[in-house]
Every structure is written in C-alpha cells, then in structure tokens.
Amino acid sequence: MLKANLKEKFELFDEYWTPKIIGELNDQFVKIAKLKGEFIWHDHEQEDELFYIVKGSLLLKFRDRNDVLLKEGELFIVPAGVDHLPIAEEECWVMLMEPKSTQHTGSAQTENTVSIEDQEWI
Numbered sequence: 001m002l003k004a005n006l007k008e009k010f011e012l013f014d015e016y017w018t019p020k021i022i023g024e025l026n027d028q029f030v031k032i033a034k035l036k037g038e039f040i041w042h043d044h045e046q047e048d049e050l051f052y053i054v055k056g057s058l059l060l061k062f063r064d065r066n067d068v069l070l071k072e073g074e075l076f077i078v079p080a081g082v083d084h085l086p087i088a089e090e091e092c093w094v095m096l097m098e099p100k101s102t103q104h105t106g107s108a109q110t111e112n113t114v115s116i117e118d119q120e121w122i
Contacts, residue, residue, distance in 0.1 A: 002023050006022075009122055010032060010093050012122050013034070013122065015034065016035055016036045016037065017034075019031040019033045019104065019119050020119065020121070020122045021121045021122070022121075029096075029100050030095065030096070030097055031096040032096070033096065034091060034093055035056075035088040035091070035093075035094055036090065036091045036092065037087070038085065038086075039086045040108055040110055041085045042083070042084070042085075042108040043080075043084065044078075044081070044102050045080060046101070047102040048078065049077070049097075050098065051075060051078070052075040052097075053070045053072050053073065053074050053075070054072070054093040054094060055092065056072065056088060056090055056091055057071045057072065057092060058087070058088050058092045059086070059087040059088070062082060064082070064083070101116075102116075104119070
C-alpha cells in the first residue's frame, strides 16, 4: 500500500514536461509532471490518458474538436488516438494516469521525449 503527499512529491523536482512515476495500479502508472509553455502535438494510438490538474490550469488543444481548459481540481480523459497539444501559460502541476505502455510523446519522437525506462520513480 502506498501513501503519497502530492505537494511533497512536486517539490522534489523542477523540470518541465518530464513525468515522474509515483505509483502503479492495474497495469497503469500514476505520474506527476510540472508543465509550462507549449508541448508538442501528439497522440497515443492505443491508450487513453487522464489529466488531473493539481495546481494551475492547462489548455488542451485538439485538431478535430473544441479545445478544453482545465483548472485546478478538474480532470479530463484524452481518448486513444486523439491528437492533442497541451499548453500551460503558467506553471501547472498535473497528475496523469495511463497504461504502463504509454509513450511520453506517442509516436512523435523529439528532444522532449522521455522514454518509459527513463521516467524516474520518486
């Protein structure tokens, strides 16, 4: 069993767009990340991705549907295969839940990509 204080976990790192693993359940990872600025357009062909906003706000842009603005305490699930672009005007703290197989930037590989093997447990 795992007890975690999210505020304490977020205070352990400063990097943006670099998910940290804080737990696992039912073949899924629970991750946290600090976001700031614009990420990249990407999708996850086979996996849904849950975003829960711990602090700040996050805009999720979509090519084929209306954009979604998430505020502190809100969550949104991006369905598998949906191209999305996360944007955080100010620092945003987010908790993610996704299958262990979910690649950080989906099929898009950039200098921002962090492999599953390189995503640190904290």
